[in-house]
Amino acid sequence: LRDLITAHTATVDELIALRADLAPIVVARVVQEGPHPDSDHLHVTKVDMGTGELLDVVCGAPNVQAGKLYPFAPTGTVMPGGLRIEKRKIRGQTSNGMLCSARELGLGQEHDGILELDVDVAPGTPFLSAVPAGDARLVIDVLPNRPDLLSHLGLARELAAVTGRELRLPDIGVDGIAVPEPKRFRRAGNAGGVVLHLEDAALASRYMGVVIRGLEVGPSPQWLIDRLAAVGSRSINNVVDATNYVLHELGLPTHAFDLGKLDLDTQLPQKTVVVRTARPGETLVTLDGATRTLSPDVTIIADSVKPIAIAGVMGGRETEVTDETTDILVEVATFDPARTRRTRRTVGLSTDASYRFERGVDAAIAPRALERVARLIISLAGGAVQSAPVDLYAGEPARSPVVLRTSRITRLLGIELPPARSAELLRAIGCQADVDDSGASIHVLPPTWRRDLVREADLIEEIARLNGYATLPDEIRPYRPGTSTDAPLWKTAARLRDALSGAGLLEARPTPFVAGGDEHVRVLNPLAENEAHLRRTVLETLARRAEHNLAHMQRNVRLYEIGSVFERGEDALPDESMHVAMLVMGDREPAHFTDAKPEPFDAWDAKGLAELTAAALDAGPVELIPVGEGDLLWRIRIGDEVRGEVRRVALDAPVWASPAFGVELELQRMSNSDVAPPGEHAHTSGPEVIAPGTKARSRYRPLPTTPASEFDLALLLPDGVTAAEVERVIRSAAGELLERLVAFDVYEVAGERSVAWRLTLRHPERTLRDKEIDGRRARILSSLQTELHVRQRST
Helix, strand or coil, X not given: CHHHHHHHCCEEEEEEECCHHHCCCEEEEEXXXXXXXXXXXXXXXXXXXXXXXXXXXXXCCCCCCCCCEEEEECCCCECCCCCECCCEEECCEEECCEECCCCCCCCCCCCCXXXXXXXXXXXXXXXXXXXXXXXXXXXXXXXXXXXXXXXXHHHHHHXXXXXXXXXXXXXXCCCCCCCCCCEEECCEEEECCEEEEECCCCCEEEEEEEEEECCCCCCCCHXXXXXXXXCCCCCCCHHHXXXXXXXXXXXXXXXXXXXXXXXXXXXXXXCCEXXXXXXXXXXXXXXXXXXXXXXXXXXXXXXXXXXXXXXXXXXXXHHCCCCCCCEEEEEEEXXXXXXXXXXXXXXXXXXXXXXXXXXXXXHHHHHHHHHHHHHHHHHHHCCEECCCCEEEECCCCCCCCEEEEHHHHHHHHCCCCCHHHHXXXXXXXXXXXXXXXXXXXXEEECCCCCCCCCCHHHHHHHHHHHHCHHHCCCCCCCCCCCCCCCCHHHXXXXXXXXXXXXXXXXXXXXXXXXXXXXXCEECCCCCCHHHCEECCCHHHHHHHHHHHHHHCCCCCEEXXXXXXXXXXXXCCCCEEEEEEEEEEECECCCCCCCCCCCCECCHHHHHHHHHHHHHHHCCCCEEEEEEEECXXXXXXXXXXXXEEEEEEXXXXXXXXXXXEEEEEEEEEEECHHHCCCCCCCHHHCCCXXXXXXXXXXXXXXXXXXXXXXXXXXXXXXXXXXXXXXXXXXXXXXXXXXXXXXXXXXXXXXXXXXEEEEEEEECCCCCCCCHHHHHHHHHHHHHHHHHHHCCEECCC
């Protein structure tokens, strides 16, 4: 069983023998039996325990017979009760051990005679090997995404799926005990005179309660004590033990309150028992005896006056069930995982219940758990249910099926499974699986207890483990570079990393989660409430990284990241885009003792990074359009479309920090309709990706053998004319002889802006003549005047 669970479900960390105290006990045969010469009720026997010699043993049991097998404790054995067996004389006869009864072995209360064994084994066989008396406890490493395994029912489901056997659910309870059908309400309902109220549906997806009156609280029967002990739980009383039993059986925590200790007010809107957040200053003495000060971060159960339990964590001592309790209120709830986690951290208390609620419990099993615990309590302690239980539940949320492509199964697993086989495996774990007519896909609706099955890859993983990892091929298939083309986005990202890393920036890879607001997409299961939303820009997370560096006195920051951003889509799924962003602040270059204090980064450095990024992309004509409104400095246009921006970045920074500047450019956009089926990363390829240009690699050119000719042009630019437009006209007019063009000076004069350019011309085969150079200069000035009304500055 241990190997089966480890191979298909979860790692079994430890196998604990629960009756290791019976290890010294062996099976022995009584070879000879006779009366004790000095006693009318003792017997003198000769016992064969497989050592090759017969031992004299004195026995007082009336049922000892020659030829029968019995459990035998040799000398030196320490019995379950602590008695050590020694060689000694009993009324003059030596006894070398003890033939054992069931009670002496801790296997029952029978003590009228020794335990006769109906087994076919040789003398000397260990008792635990011959008789299934020693159960074992499996310690399983349950991963956070599999809370369904935190119960015997969940593990039974897995074993049934793996072995192909039928799952048999335990009987709901004793026949003849009446538990009415629960009455469904949304926020408040009356259960046996007790009004239950759910203050906010965000606190618990489901809250149920039932009143049982006329109980007689007392010790639990031995079978219940033994079963709880087998899972490491101690017995309290029959009512509390029943709730703990259901916790381990079904995986849903339940709790019983002493109804006589509640301050009841059944008139709305006082709400006798209410699920709410704690008020500042409220306190509660929990079952462990500690007084805990509560805060609004803590979810509690309260009566009309005071808190009576910390929701999902632990009940209060004042309302605990004792031997004097006659009436109880039993709650069954599915508290919100995130709020339970916050509550547990705030009060500093972790329990079996909080461990399960934090990971998520199945709300659909709550009615079964309530009926199960009610019937179990009544069968153990008597009493009767008073009126119908209350079920505060808005209904099961809508679930969308996952489309599973059979071709994807083959691609990921390396084996071909018939669609019917894949569907069969998924049905074994509770999924609804329907194969389409073509057999190309399977529409799968996961069960309510498997909230981790949300993507195609999740289902393929289930198929792999249920079918057996041993069935997967283990050969290494040859790979020849160049047999498959690189995805356009991968090539784009690789080129950007080369360029930005070469410029001295460091790549950051933070998680895409931010504090966010209503305009952001909220994550269903956030890692932390202060980062519960998906970012809309990469600069949001880079700004947090910069603040982290500043908090650690690191003032020089040069970071870039290539990652996804998210916007609200037209339906439930967000739209995702891939962006590249850079953030710089601090010194432009490292300080050196021979130089003056380095200049800090400014807006022009950020503009230069934008131009560097555009050059690395080589994706078409690029223009930086000045804006100058607020923090936005330039917009980046590639071709006919604006795909990015250069801006100042606002930080929560100390006064000594330099200004921060950022660049962000959209590499690819897609809508959620591109994700087919869910779980596939459609942004890894697609028509909208900014793909690199044809100059994928630098090409070698021999050093020039002819001299270059240089001249400067100082040009007056009218308002609205950009340097980029001027550069475009110059390059077009200069033609193929233009080797280099650099803007090296800006001068404001008389309301006009003068920009100076230096042009380098070179012919690859001969020296340029003055006439050719003058002709190119004239052509450039004429084109500038005609197209942009730009003229040469005379002085």
